[in-house]
Amino acid sequence: MITYENVQSMKQSVALITGANTGIGRITALTLARRGYQLILAGRSEQRIQAVIDEILQLGVVNRPHYVPLALDDLDSVRACVKRVIALDLPIRLLINNAGVAGLKGKTKQSYEMAFGVNHLGHFLLTQGLLNRLQSNSPSRIIHVASRAHWMARSIPWENLQSPTRSLTGVSEYAVSKLCNILYTKSLAQRLKHTGILLCPSPWGCRNRDLAKRARLAKTFAAIAADAKPRRRCGNNASLY
Numbered sequence: 001m002i003t004y005e006n007v008q009s010m011k012q013s014v015a016l017i018t019g020a021n022t023g024i025g026r027i028t029a030l031t032l033a034r035r036g037y038q039l040i041l042a043g044r045s046e047q048r049i050q051a052v053i054d055e056i057l058q059l060g061v062v063n064r065p066h067y068v069p070l071a072l073d074d075l076d077s078v079r080a081c082v083k084r085v086i087a088l089d090l091p092i093r094l095l096i097n098n099a100g101v102a103g104l105k106g107k108t109k110q111s112y113e114m115a116f117g118v119n120h121l122g123h124f125l126l127t128q129g130l131l132n133r134l135q136s137n138s139p140s141r142i143i144h145v146a147s148r149a150h151w152m153a154r155s156i157p158w159e160n161l162q163s164p165t166r167s168l169t170g171v172s173e174y175a176v177s178k179l180c181n182i183l184y185t186k187s188l189a190q191r192l193k194h195t196g197i198l199l200c201p202s203p204w205g206c207r208n209r210d211l212a213k214r215a216r217l218a219k220t221f222a223a224i225a226a227d228a229k230p231r232r233r234c235g236n237n238a239s240l241y
């Protein structure tokens, strides 16, 4: 059972974060490092993640963070990442599925719609691959970084999930991918309720950063992001609580 005491004891544990080289993921990584977590940072550019590793090392942490290659738009890369992480043989007790794309159009290597493939499917496979490890180190936690945009998805267009992005802006596909994150979190929470793994959808914790800036139709995403009040900053992101 998850209690306040054993959640506190998780602080000396190992956390894997996807997309930690920038935005919410970077702040999450720095904050967890300050709290004593050993980190595994999974992402597609070693060079970009090295910059965050350097920042973490400047904090004087005891355990050097590990970099593991991960391209969420390629399921083979996700499988390879799982193997590498398991081979590290570290007591992972926190998985933060943070990486995400918005407004990026196209399809993944295995021909899934881009937002669905990266935001949901890649993280789904990563999570499934690490479940046994998380369970053997329980109490543990899995956090999916969600978005209020999921409310915009009225249903899941199953027939479109294996086609390139259809909408002009990619917003509706992003909303569907975030709804999938929420539904997966809910179903996993139900299935794992007696295993000591706590499932948390992390609500959106800060406003318009690289994700919106990088969106092809940046104005659309800036408008969505501006919907958030500036009262919250990146450092207050909900993945950390």
Ligand SMILES: NC(=O)c1ccc[n+]([C@@H]2O[C@H](COP(=O)([O-])OP(=O)(O)OC[C@H]3O[C@@H](n4cnc5c(N)ncnc54)[C@H](OP(=O)(O)O)[C@@H]3O)[C@@H](O)[C@H]2O)c1
Binding pocket: 018, 019, 020, 021, 022, 023, 024, 025, 043, 044, 045, 048, 070, 071, 072, 073, 097, 098, 099, 100, 101, 118, 145, 146, 147, 148, 204, 206, 207, 208, 209, 210, 211, 212, 214, 225
């Ligand atoms: N920012 C917002 O306003 C907002 C609002 C609601 C929810 N969220 C959610 O919060 C999370 C983080 O957002 P953010 O604003 O911090 O995003 P961000 O600054 O754009 O960072 C996105 C991260 O995802 C990684 N990524 C993208 N595509 C990838 C792929 N195919 N494989 C592996 N990694 C990939 C990026 O790595 P590269 O550097 O290699 O591209 C980057 O590290 C996302 O899940 C997003 O949906 C954000």
